Amino acid sequence: MTLRLENLVIRKQSSTPLFSPINITIDSGEVAVVMGPSGCGKSTLLNLIAGHLSDEFNFEGRVLLQDNDLSYQPPHLRHVGILFQDDLLFPHLNIWQNLAFALPNSVKGIQRENRAIEALRKVSLEQLAYSYPEQISGGQRARVSLVRMLLAEPLVVLLDEPFSKLDKDLRIQFRQWVFEQLSKANVPTLLVTHDEGDVPIHSQLVQLDWNITNVR
16 A cells, blocks of 8 residues: 655645645555644644645645545545544543444444454553543553554554653653554554654655744
8 A cells, every 4th residue: 555645735825835845655564754843734734635624725736545546535535544642532431432433333232342352452451441541541542542543444544743742751662662553554654743753763754845834
């Protein structure tokens, strides 16, 4: 599976482009990293790829998955998974129920619970299955968020500075764990960050000419 961004440019209405044209090819199992300061438009880029670009922006170029042009497809048809800075777990659901939210409707009854717990078992988190988000640590919530995202079997993964709110020691551990899980999933991954420490070894670093700030 290959994700390609071809001559991609984003503008806020008719203003200057947020960055220089992007041309990236990311193969299965590869990680590409786009770096830039906070507020320069990194999250806007991910929103475009995922199909959530705000109406205040327009774009040129194409987002391709293999030979499938995603540029104007609705989000639910893109099979794109996103990991954010915040865990975004539902506080009123326990952990296995949070994971089951990512399963297709065709998975019914007890099979939803079984599938969710098996996903937790694979990453040694099965002891959290019946706990609620407020009962587990921030690092555990971050791990559960990644498991939930991967349980939906995305064809592409986007990482929106998912390590930025963790303390230094936890950040190092979680970062290593995330890239281990993504390597097993064998999907193309795009990480945006402003921290060089987040760039994994052997990743593709994409240097952009950012033109404006405070975009988000």
